[in-house]
Amino acid sequence: MPNTKSVLLIDDSKFARLLVKAFISSNFANWEIDEAEDGAKALQMVDAKTYDYMLVDFNMPGMDGLELGEKLRARFPGAVIALLTANIQQEIQKKAENLGLDFIAKPPTEDKIRDYIMSREATR
């Protein structure tokens, strides 16, 4: 993957961010990966920088991932935004789909994250 892309990981779990960051870095060298621990921080960060990919956890303190996803989708219609969550309830999946968000079920694994990004890269 020659060109550099930027990714924002939004998850209150430092552990989850650490894993996903490692999976992306090892497959997409030179990609810029930033992290936010909640929705408010993420909204500040997107004021200063535009991201190609935003991976959003659902269950976070303050704003949940669907509320944040809705705001991000409205501001960045062309970005790839995915809900990356342990909450596999059909209702959540449906809401994500209605907001134009992809859905990735946790746990994140290297294969899952790499395949997801590669499939999205292929369609961009």
Next chain:
Amino acid sequence: MIELTELEHDTISELINIGVGRAASSLSEMVDQPVELTVPAISFVERFSDSELANAPTEVVSAVSQSFHGPFTGEAMLVFPEVRSLELVRSLLKVDVPLDTLTDLEQEALMEVGNIILNACLGSISNVLGEPINCSMPTFRKRETRALLDDDTAGGSAATNPVLMILHVQFMLRQNDIDGYVLFVMDLESIQMLRELVRRFLANSLG
């Protein structure tokens, strides 16, 4: 106490089985090894100390707990012996980290594992019953088994309806010699609601 027909008992066990099965598959993906499960056991007790799970009362366990709210409410817990928790974290991390970092990350990692496992359980049950269930943020506790369910806040719902349904499934990771269990605790009112939903589900499924 609560009377369940054999079919209701069997259905609740199967619901838990589906939920924990999904959870085991998630855990297995995280640690890259098979996860074995026991058959779910359902018991009703008035106090946690009456439960068979409390037969090693002074053993220190690590537990991740999430309360859930929906048509029924309660608490779901992932519990394992404290002595093995670092080993579990090491299996979960795919990247090598020094021991200091591992220890720093222990609680974070276990909370995220709990979040994934308990949501897999509750999400599957919600999907089967067609009823949304909201989960709180996970919390972590490390304490003796006998104090596992002690409420840290004043007045819990269990205090007014002191019947607990304990649904217990043990899981084992043979390669790391780690075992733990998933526990669902609900009070009387929620047990009755769950039984009602199970009856409706059976009526719909069996036509």
